[in-house]
Amino acid sequence: MNNETLNIWTHLVPAGYFLWLLLSRLGSPGSEAGAGPFLAYLGTCALYPLASSAAHALGALGGHGRHRAYCCDYAALSLYGLGSALAYSAYVFPLEWVGSTFHDFYVPVAVLNSVLSTGLSCYSRFLEAERPRLSKAFRTLAFVYPYIFDSIPVFYRLSRSCSEASLPLHSRHSLCALLTFLSFTSHLPERLVPGSFDFIGHSHQVFHVCGILGTLFQLEAVSLDMAERRGRLPLPSALETFGSLGTGAAASLAILGLCFRSLRPQPPPREKSH
Secondary structure (H helix, E strand, O other): OOHHHHHHHHHHHHHHHHHHHHHHHHHOOOOOOOOHHHHHHHHHHHHHHHHHHHHHHHHHHOHHHHHHHHHHHHHHHHHHHHHHHHHHHHHHOOHHHOOOHHHHHHHHHHHHHHHHHHHHHHHHHHHOOOOHHHHHHHHHHHHHHHHHHHOHHHHHHHHOOOOOOOHHHHHHHHHHHHHHHHHHHHOOOOOOOOOOOOOOOOHHHHHHHHHHHHHHHHHHHHHHHHHHOOOOOOOOOHHHHHHHHHHHHHHHHHHHHHHHHHOOOOOOOOOOOO
């Protein structure tokens, strides 16, 4: 047992739960009309912890194999950001913003952000050995910026101090996102007492737990908004929803292909013939 054991299970168990929720929704007869954005979002909720647990499990490979695994992890996390934007656009947007220019361009910009997030986070792997601080800064920026952009509708609604039932859950999600950011960047508590949190309580485990708790709060908030605001927001077609998600996924796969190509093992040098 080592530090990675809990890193794997803190994401593998939630991935199974989200996957069960998704399959339950897909298997229920007569699915709700307009549930496409929610299903796309729920799929990304299951994907990112699954990719993360796989990356931690394969991290022991070392070398290029480790970098490839984490690049897949970053691509999945970028798609989760896009899935959140799809759900926010369909169910969470402030009613007074519906039909505005910002609403019209919100999902296309989120698609672009997901592509940039995958590209920047994967590029950070190439800087890790020689410029670790810049690598960490790029990786942090790759996920903080899309989160802030996606959350603009939520922040606006929270600033209005409305009495809607979903707002406390959105607040908890935002708090968990802040704790996730702090645990990722501060390396606390192991930074204060080196060696004492090698197995349990390491900042990366806190990062995982806060991230999953935030996703659970977000899922509950989106579910409430979807139920309470039904018929008040125009819902996108299945083609618009899954076309946007597919575009982001295809672009991320292309970036992964470029990264994998750059990370191919180099053939051993040929011995000179005498």
